[in-house]
Amino acid sequence: MTPKTEEELAQMIKGANGPLRIQGGGTRPIGKCDGETLSTSAISGISLYEPGALTIVAGAGTPVAEVEAALAKDNQRLAFEPMDHRALLGTTGTPTMGGLAAANISGPRRISVGACRDFMLGVRFVDGSGNIVKNGGRVMKNVTGYDLVKLMTGAYGALGVLTEISLKVLPEVETTGSVLLHGLSDADAVAAMAAALGSPFEATGLAHFPKGPTGDPLTMIRVEGFEKSVNYRAEKLRDLLKKFGEATIETSDAARWQGVRDVAAFAGQDGDVWRLSVKPSDAAELVAKMDAKAVQYDWGGGLVWAMTDSGRDLRAAIGPFDGHATLIRGTADVPTFQPEAPALAAITNGIRAKFDPRGILNPGIMS
């Protein structure tokens, strides 16, 4: 089913008599999900873009690329740097704004500017009973009633089908530069990234590869802004991190950061792919317990991507930790999303039952 309007979508959900598999562009098939496919791809188009107010509003089916192109014309961007999952998951198709929001997709810059959810200003959606609901709006500060915008962001369609989203955008930067450290142990790399984040120099990307492109460890710290400022901050960071070794500074680094964003190193490789949000200073120790085939650290250590042999339960291998692990790609017979503690799970289930009493929206997802 591919409704063309919100009203049509509402009627389809009202009339549905079995589970629905909600889809944007179908490029991020994360989580178990059966049912008739309901695509939002035809509810598409940018309805409002005010560069001076840093605001854009678009239909859920609007291609991400269309929004990014419109923003680029006015020298602005989606600052949370959304990841493109296609290469990693071996999917084709067109990533949509609705999919982005439904899965709360961010990238390396999340550590400094916030996640997709932090840029979401408003949503319109249709709940599991077919009611059309709006929340938030198009202004940057809004505490009028409960913040269902955050709740809908990252809910993977389980609470309602997004039809329209409104986002805060930010100016594009003049230039970027990266400070590269070589040969660090995982623990030292996380410490170096923590030192950079604990400085006034505003790093906007901090990643570490135990095996970089040359096979040796590579740690990357990005700064962005006006050219002079980037030069200044990169040099300051190099000085600050002297005790971790001699750093080099690189200015044409866009491809490197796109690789971090899309976890390009794991694309086309055999194995399960896990994504772990952790307390950064725990990261190296957790990775040591993983027996992973490959690892990528992002967010200064707060985000760990791990590739393991197929079918393994990584959560069992590392034990309880402050954070959560999601099976992004793979065959392991485990819940895709981190099981929640009973009191929290009761709240989650309660909210799902209220928003989708018949349990028809992506019923198997987030479990």
Added chain:
Amino acid sequence: MEMPTPNAHVLMRKAQIVARLEEVLPRDAVISDERETQAYECDALTAYKCPPLCAVLPANTKEVAAVLKICHEMGVPVVPRGSGTSLAGGALPTADCVILGVAKMNDVIETNYDDRYIRVQTGRTNLSVTGAVETNGFFYAPDPSSQLACAIAGNIAMNSGGAHCLKYGVTTNNLMGVKMVLMDGTIVDIGGAHLDAGGLDILGVICGSEGQLGVVTEATLRILHKPEGARPVLMGYDSSEVAGQVVTDIIKAGILPVAIEFMDRPCIEATEKFAKAGYPMCEALLIVEVEGSNDEIDAQLKLIMEIAASHNPVELREAKDAEEAGRIWLGRKSAFGAMGQINDYMCLDGTIPVSALPLVLRRIGEMSKEFGLDVGNVFHAGDGNMHPLILFDANKPGDLELCEEFGAEILKLCVEVGGCLTGEHGVGIEKRDLMNVQYDPADLEAQMAIKDVFDPAWLLNAAKVFPLANSEARRAA
């Protein structure tokens, strides 16, 4: 302002309720004497007062859980209270309620500079969170103007903002985790030292839920390293249209100032009399502040000054040092006090798209004449968060009602131009009955369904946020 009729069955059992609470709390933590409960009769929306049945001041999460469990069992309404600085009546009691104050819970539990967070009990004041980390060069970013007094608990309840949120975001963007007690006494941990939710973003809906979903007793807050420096410029213009255009042009030029503040003529005149900051007399004054190293600040200010100069300012002043910076901020920081010298005032915080600024200011000016009440506008211009200050005389019969009517018209206008009723203060009782202007019944139903999950009996702060008619069936159940 209508409030629900107090539950007579609860009022009747006051002695029993107090006795039960005294079983789980130290004697001095239960306040039931009518002379003392008066201290909790209102928050910063002082036009409305109602002493509670009693007030309790628990010292830790366990005590909070014990109190809520008793109230839940006995069907007693509870109104949580931070420092009582709400401008929206968020902590206004009902006669049949227990005020649960978190003021005693103000410890720092953990500070972690490597992972950049601080864990505090939520009775701690906003400014003292920064106070706990500033010797290490860190700060907590959300900075509501009540930050000296307001508690983190209230900041979380109202999703408080501040002058610097254009760059740093509001509370929800800086809150990583909470420990919360539900109405039935269940203790829930949500989030922590890691980023983003592993499942539904429950933390996202708790922040800004105005104390209606649970009592947050501990919070994990993101801390940031301070910038190397910050400096403002001041500019004055003959019209708000031009000032609005300057704001747009600065943002379009790719500069993201840490703050852009706007004041109109009535506000400038009032603050000049009061603080003598040396502001130019003009229709619109902007203060724009940027951060970074000295050279970085110079470079950004150069661009900003060029944009400002191209719009024929009546005044353009750059702070060369800390003293000049202080003078530029002096008037803005004393604006509320200055307006308060003239008369009583009501402070609104509707938010509008920046592009609608000239229209909205013009309409407010017209309405000011229609209602015969003066109004001054202070404004976080970067993010569209207005602060119209309507002056009235609390001792003059009918003036408060007239002022509220005027305020409601301004907020309706905000919604009409694509904005919202409240940008950072919250709905409370103040904007409760205007919620229907912004939201359809289905929108409100979806929000109330969340409360049904957390507090099925609707005992927590239940007479706030939603129009009484919309919540009536739930509250009566």
